[in-house]
Amino acid sequence: EDQVTQSPEALRLQEGESSSLNCSYTVSGLRGLFWYRQDPGKGPEFLFTLYSAGEEKEKERLKATLTKKESFLHITAPKPEDSATYLCASGGYQKVTFGTGTKLQVIP
């Protein structure tokens, strides 16, 4: 069975304090590794798709990287508006399996 594990469960950062979120996966026939942001009561907001080991994607203060067994979401100099739950997911053409997320709080 596909499994996606995220750590830590929660992370509290001071504004400007960079850090990384981890996502490890064990799936059969991996086609893509996805990162989403979810605000309370809202739907997941697409951030990145990574397809192969060594690939990197960037968007503003966020950078996602992928190895054969893990993905990292690096947050550089975060701001309070980056506070959200960050979801990692993996899957193929159909089903996507989500992790439980990392709840990030950035304190001014």
Added chain:
Amino acid sequence: EPEVTQTPSHQVTQMGQEVILRCVPISNHLYFYWYRQILGQKVEFLVSFYNNEISEKSEIFDDQFSVERPDGSNFTLKIRSTKLEDSAMYFCASSVGTGLIRSQYFGPGTRLTVT
């Protein structure tokens, strides 16, 4: 920017009643999905739909659930006889299609409360 829309935003129903959740996927997308998220838990896959038929479903998606694309723009999820444990956020998603994996774009969700 195109987005997935869902109605209603909140649905309250009594146990045993039928509910229909509605979604309008992004217009040029070919794959459609339903997921659910029970409060405090992870997002769970329910079903994927392509070319007017179910292409994959999870064990959660039993005979009480059905999906339909009644016209060229809407995609619906029907729960025939709701149970208390069906209370959750239900998200619709869509993606462009086959070939290189395309990212799934999610709607804002419908909060279903079964009393």
